[in-house]
Amino acid sequence: MSQSAPQLETVKVGVTPEVARPDYYEDARGRMIPARLVKAQDLLEDQLVRDLLNQADSLSGLIAAFKSTVFSEVGAFLAILTDQYKAKRGGKKGNMTFTSLDGKLKVQVAVADHMTFGPQLQIAKGLIDECIGDWSQGVNANIRVLVDHAFSVDKEGQVSREKIFALRRVDITDDRWRQAMDAISDSIRVEGTKTYVRFYRRDSQESPWRAITLDLANA
Structure with missing residues (x-):
């Protein structure tokens, strides 16, 4: 008895199956808008954002996993050194x-302090203002610019620790200035640390190092 040939499923190459379009879409105010009232360009923008965010989420997961791997492997390497030489490898902090x-x-594995300034910083500012008020006008112009620059705040309302520390390098013998520098020292608070990993390569031993950028803004 002859058997009929198996039926092969027909596949249409290059044809994307249609995705059912919902009857309503939610807008930015949480309202449900009928699909017929939503502009095509708004739907395209919505799809663009969702596609890119999905890729960003995946990439973020990969970077997090890579960071975990980096610290795990560095830790394993240090454990070997510690066991072999009975000493830890590492520089300051x-x-x-x-x-x-x-x-x-x-x-490079770098540990950076997250620093803030306490209320003593305002005491320091007051002492410095007293100094400038009593000094000659010729000194005023130069020092005032430096001080105003140091105590200016950024868009987050924070002063720059580098600019504040720059004041401490100014050698002035006035007792009030020195008290102000002591107040700045007392105002420094370390609220935590954060570990950074940076990667570099160069073409030869004499070439400058080039950072391998993992920051999207600087890639």
Whole structure:
């Protein structure tokens, strides 16, 4: 008895199956808008944003997993060194640099303090203002610019610690100035630390290092 040939499913190449369009879309105010009232360009923009965000979420997950791998492998390497030499490898605050055998690749692990300033900073500002008020006019113009620049705040309402620290490098013998510098020192508060990992490569041992950028804004 003859058997009929198996039926092959017909596949239409290059034809994208239609996705059912919802009857309503939610707008930015939480209202449900009938689909017929939504502009095509708004739907295209919506799809663009959703597609890019999905890719960003995936990339963020990959970076988080990579960061975990970096610290895990660095930790394993340090454990080997510690076991072998009975000593820890690391610089100030735990900063470390690892290089390839040919000196063309480098990984840096840096620990940075998150610093803020306490109310003593305002005491320091008052003492400095007293100093400037009593000094000669010729000194006023130069020092006032430096002080105003140091105590100016950024868009988050924070002063720059680098600018504040720059004042401490100014050698002035006035007792009030020195008291102000002491007040600045007392105002410094370390609220935590954060560890950064940076990667570098160069073409030769004499070439400058080039950072491998993982920051989207600077890529």
